[in-house]
Amino acid sequence: MNVVQAPLKIVQYPHPSLRHKAVPLTGIDDNLRHVVFAMLDLMYTHKGLGLAAPQVGLPYQLFVVNFAGDPAQKDAEAVFLNPVILEKEGTQEDDEGCLSFPLLYQKVRRAKVARIEAYNLQGEKISLKASDLPARILQHETDHLHGVLFIDKFGPIGKLSARSMLREFEYLHKRAQSRGELAGDGDIEQRLKDLEAGA
Numbered sequence: 252m253n254v255v256q257a258p259l260k261i262v263q264y265p266h267p268s269l270r271h272k273a274v275p276l277t278g279i280d281d282n283l284r285h286v287v288f289a290m291l292d293l294m295y296t297h298k299g300l301g302l303a304a305p306q307v308g309l310p311y312q313l314f315v316v317n318f319a320g321d322p323a324q325k326d327a328e329a330v331f332l333n334p335v336i337l338e339k340e341g342t343q344e345d346d347e348g349c350l351s352f353p354l355l356y357q358k359v360r361r362a363k364v365a366r367i368e369a370y371n372l373q374g375e376k377i378s379l380k381a382s383d384l385p386a387r388i389l390q391h392e393t394d395h396l397h398g399v400l401f402i403d404k405f406g407p408i409g410k411l412s413a414r415s416m417l418r419e420f421e422y423l424h425k426r427a428q429s430r431g432e433l434a435g436d437g438d439i440e441q442r443l444k445d446l447e448a449g450a
């Protein structure tokens with residue numbers, strides 16, 4: 252992976268990185284390890300259960316989780332490189348949030364059980380079958396790598412009640428761009444394409 256220069260920070264909807272399909276990682280090196288540790292730090296700072304690379308502006312198939320949301324519980328922490336969900340069973344419906352949509356929570360229907368295959372940071376293939384909340388987290392984070400967001404899964408009532416918050420996020424995004432605090436969407440897209448080459 253290319254050296255990622257600026258300190259990582261979580262991007263918010265509608266940052267183009269969130270809709271950009273991530274590319275698979277082709278190797279594990281110190282730069283990638285550095286990114287993973289920075290993502291874990293950010294996830295804990297923001298009290299999240301998971302964080303995907305597109306949420307820090309990186310177009311790579313990578314996410315980190317802590318199923319307990321507790322930095323002290325290292326056995327609940329995991330890193331997933333190039334993950335693929337191979338099986339889904341049943342359904343569950345519960346409130347869901349996302350670090351790229353602060354304060355937005357809505358009911359989302361997910362599979363109750365999900366089996367995922369991925370590589371860990373040691374380059375070993377891992378296979379995990381999870382249910383309930385951990386299965387929800389794995390599905391939410393894997394979606395991020397394909398440019399799919401939890402707002403896409405809201406039912407009609409959820410979509411309606413989230414509409415004003417989404418407009419507010421869109422307004423803040425444009426305002427940050429007009430103030431020069433954030434690059435324009437075209438420049439961000441170009442940077443994502445440049446970063447893809449470093450996967």
Ligand code: ZN
Pocket residue numbers: 348349350351391395
């Ligand atoms: Zn999310």
